[in-house]
Amino acid sequence: MSSYIRNNEMSSIKKERLLMVFDFDHSLVDENSDTYVTKLAPGGELPEEIKSLYAEDGWTDYMAEIFKYLHKNGRTPNEILECISQIPLTKGMNDLLTYSQTIANVDHIIISDSNSVFIDHILGANNLSPTITKVFTNPAEFDDSGCLRLKHYHIQDWCTLSTINLCKGHILKSFLAERENEGAEYKHIIYVGDGHNDLCPGLVLRPQDIFMPRKGFALERLIEKIKRKNKPVKISEIKAKIVPWETGLDILQHIKCLEMAACTDIVD
Ligand SMILES: Cc1ncc(COP(=O)(O)O)c(C=O)c1O
Numbered sequence: 001m002s003s004y005i006r007n008n009e010m011s012s013i014k015k016e017r018l019l020m021v022f023d024f025d026h027s028l029v030d031e032n033s034d035t036y037v038t039k040l041a042p043g044g045e046l047p048e049e050i051k052s053l054y055a056e057d058g059w060t061d062y063m064a065e066i067f068k069y070l071h072k073n074g075r076t077p078n079e080i081l082e083c084i085s086q087i088p089l090t091k092g093m094n095d096l097l098t099y100s101q102t103i104a105n106v107d108h109i110i111i112s113d114s115n116s117v118f119i120d121h122i123l124g125a126n127n128l129s130p131t132i133t134k135v136f137t138n139p140a141e142f143d144d145s146g147c148l149r150l151k152h153y154h155i156q157d158w159c160t161l162s163t164i165n166l167c168k169g170h171i172l173k174s175f176l177a178e179r180e181n182e183g184a185e186y187k188h189i190i191y192v193g194d195g196h197n198d199l200c201p202g203l204v205l206r207p208q209d210i211f212m213p214r215k216g217f218a219l220e221r222l223i224e225k226i227k228r229k230n231k232p233v234k235i236s237e238i239k240a241k242i243v244p245w246e247t248g249l250d251i252l253q254h255i256k257c258l259e260m261a262a263c264t265d266i267v268d
């Protein structure tokens with residue numbers, strides 16, 4: 001199991017006001033950072049024998065094979081890092097974080113099924129490292145030969161909504177329990193995500209929290225299906241207010257509402 005603290009600035013003030021939880025791929029950044037590097041494959045295409053390794057229930061092993069393939073074809077750590085530093089932040093995210101980091105009593109965390117090397121590098125390239133207090137993701141490192149080696153965050157068998165290597169709901173629950181032990185309490189949590197793997201943490205949220213699925217992406221479609229069919233979970237299991245987002249500016253607007261306690265439909 002791996003997570004790392006990006007800095008030691010996690011607020012120790014007893015009453016936390018706000019926790020912002022970000023998914024990474026297609027949420028904080030506007031690409032899938034994992035698959036973005038496949039453009040470094042010879043001819044910009046992966047061979048069929050590697051493509052066939054993709055599995056819906058967990059893609060860490062698939063990504064590990066891609067990194068081995070890039071290494072075998074002479075791609076260096078610098079080339080890989082240079083490639084992923086071109087990934088843009090999603091529109092408005094910079095404005096959102098520039099603003100939200102100035103609020104007192106706010107923690108920002110990332111929970112992602114990408115990997116620690118990519119997330120670290122992209123945060124650094126965008127000067128966001130000091131803003132994000134903690135990152136939960138699959139641990140990775142370049143080995144001595146320059147091949148990017150990837151491990152599972154954990155191996156789980158308790159959650160059918162999540163991949164076997166990463167249950168974001170479990171991670172969020174554990175994080176909240178840990179913070180509670182430290183005396184910290186979040187009045188509101190905002191969860192920003194786009195994918196199927198963001199449903200499970202959405203079920204951890206409380207009525208005073210905001211669950212934000214990205215408009216036009218898989219999580220929003222899944223929530224629509226849940227509303228119609230009560231499957232794969234009952235709609236009543238989603239306790240938070242559901243607010244779709246398109247850009248970071250939509251999220252910023254909701255933070256400002258919480259701050260001013262002026263939006264009666266959000267603040268209890
Ligand atoms: C190869 C791969 N990596 C990572 C992710 C998800 O990463 P995140 O949890 O940051 O959205 C996906 C989601 O579909 C994926 O297909």
Ligand SMILES: [Mg+2]
Pocket residue numbers: 023024025026027193194195
């Ligand atoms: Mg995502």
